[in-house]
Amino acid sequence: MERLRDTGGYARIATTTPAQTPVAWSSFATGTNPGGHGIFDFIRRDKKTYLPDLALNRYEQTNMFLPPKAVNLRRGTPFWELLSGKGIGSTVLRCPCTYPPDPLHGRILSGMGVPDLRGGLGTTTFYTSVGDAEHRESENLVRLPPSAGGPINTHIIGPRDPKTGNSLRLEITIQVDPLARQIMIRSAGSPGLLEVREGCWSDWLRVKFKQGLLRSVRGILRFHLVSMEPEFQLYASPVNFDPDLPLFPISSPPQFAGDLALRIGLYHTTGMVEDHTGLNNERISEEAFLDQCETVWRERESMMLHELERFDSGFFYCLYDTPDRIQHMFWRFREPDHPSNRGKPPRGEFARVIEDCYRRCDSVIGKVLQFVDDQTLLITLSDHGFNGFRRGVNLNTWLHDQGYLALKDGTKPGEEAGDLFRHVDWEKTKAYALGLSGIYLNLRDREEHGIVTHDESASVKAAIAEGLTGLRDHEVASAVAIRSVKTREEVYQGPFLEEAPDLLVNFASGYRISWTSSLGGIPRGHFEDNVKKWSGDHIIDPELVPGVLFMNHVFQTSGARLIDLGPTIMTALGVPKGPSMEGESLLP
Helix, strand or coil, X not given: CHHHHHHCEEEEEXXXXXXXXXXXXXXXXXXXXXHHCCCCCCEEECCCCCCEEECCXXXXXXXXCCCCEEEECCCCCCHHHHHHHCCCCEEEECCCCCCCCCCCCEEEECCCCCCCCCCCCCCEEEEECCCCCCCCCCEEEEXXXXXXXXXXXXXXXXXXXXXXXXXXXXXXXXXXXXXXCEEEEEECCECCEEEEEECCECCCEEEEEECCCCCEEEEEECEEEEECCCCCEEEECCCXXXXXXXXXXXXXXXXXHXXXXXHHCCCCCCCCCCCHHHHHCCCCCHHHHHHHHHHHHHHHHHHHHHHHHCCCCCEEEECCCHHHHHHXXXXXXXXXXXXXXXXXXXXXXXXXXXXXXXXXXXXXXXXXXXXXXXXXXXXXXXXXXXXXXXXXXXXXXXXXXXXXXXXXCCCCCCHHHCCCCCCECHHHCCEEEECCCEEEECECCCCCCCCECHHHHHHHHHHHHHHHCCCEECCCCCEECEEEEEEHHHHCCCCCHHHCCCEEEEECCEEEECCCHHHCCCCCCCEEECCCCCCEECCCCHHHCCEEEEECCCCCCCCCEHHHHHHHHHHHCCCCCXXXXXXXXXXX
């Protein structure tokens, strides 16, 4: 990084509002603000049901005789498509919001947005002989009988059968070998007999779920044997698409994903690669998580170096997600008093995991520089910065207490209110929070049971913004939790403005919307400690979390924005920027 700075330059780079990965990388690709590409959050709401839905893609089936197809909800025109129109090739590895992949002159492997085989962003399975074990977030729980030394018959949970709604299964048998501290998993998958040592990850298991007489769905997964005694505990990763035959296309051309696997071996295909769910649910240890991250690093480096070996001109992109995930999960080791440490001193061996991760990033840049000549523009950047996430703000509870959100039949905020807005009285509700940074009005003629008229919408928005701006957390030295609240018109412009939340909340350092509020919950109180291992975050005021930008050529470092990268790359390749691009080239 120092070499890049000295030969070219370094700058902080303005991210998007909000500072979320899919939002930011969509703006990178299109050169527009989110109003120009339509990605405003991980989550969007269904205006008829008010329920959360994934905002990155959806599945459509025009009639019962045709199979469903995946649709990318990122609109706008990515600059690699404009380059293709000029005959310039691109290699794009794992850019978010590229599922299903864009057609282009070159190769693309989809990134964040690719689901697991059950349609989630990371649906794990936990096998346990603990009798009172409880189901945790984004997890299937399989209870096993106490081992008597014989084989254990159980199953792998696959996708849901679209006809019946039931989960497809693959039967497996687990043979426990206590002396060798390992198990053997026998199945109809490949390999037919899979070894898993205690405290270790297995190799990949290729599986096939039969959906009918002539149809099956293929996937790949890995196991981590947590413990054999006193209780048996086995963790299974999300079932990834098999790159040789994915359920939906994850690359362009379609065979690229499988060809890559032939060259470098099987690799993770889900958009959220690192198993943060297992660590957040306390099913796997920090050591196991870092072991899995190491595997991800090796996969990503292998695919990058393989593609660089045959790359000669055009645009090349490779994303490394792991620094983001490690900061999310290990930020608590930087803050001894972080609530997630629960009053205990953090383990010293993890104190510099984040710094070590950046050293790993630096070594990757060194390997890339071996492919760079004086005609090559090399850009290294992050889409946002990072901060601690210590306290959650219960936005829906605040809206309830201020009279903007009503509950039915005397229901009070707390456990009885549940999640997913299940006890909200929409006939009396004016506003609600959903997703990681947005508030929506319950607008008449837009929401199914909207009551706010267009004439009064401006005053309702102004009142909510005024009430939340400067909101103080009196449990923590009257700290300011929310710096400002903006209307969407103040932040966005473009053809998809109407899809944005009506209000955008800019949290202060250390704060974020609470876990429950983001999915339509109304907890008790306006604030709560974040005690999850997911202890760092970046969904705060974008001014507080700019990204970093290094180039090996001199560039305009002042006022650099993420939306300037597309025009910069196109200028370097001798192509005018696209007509909808708002950014400007940073090259002199």
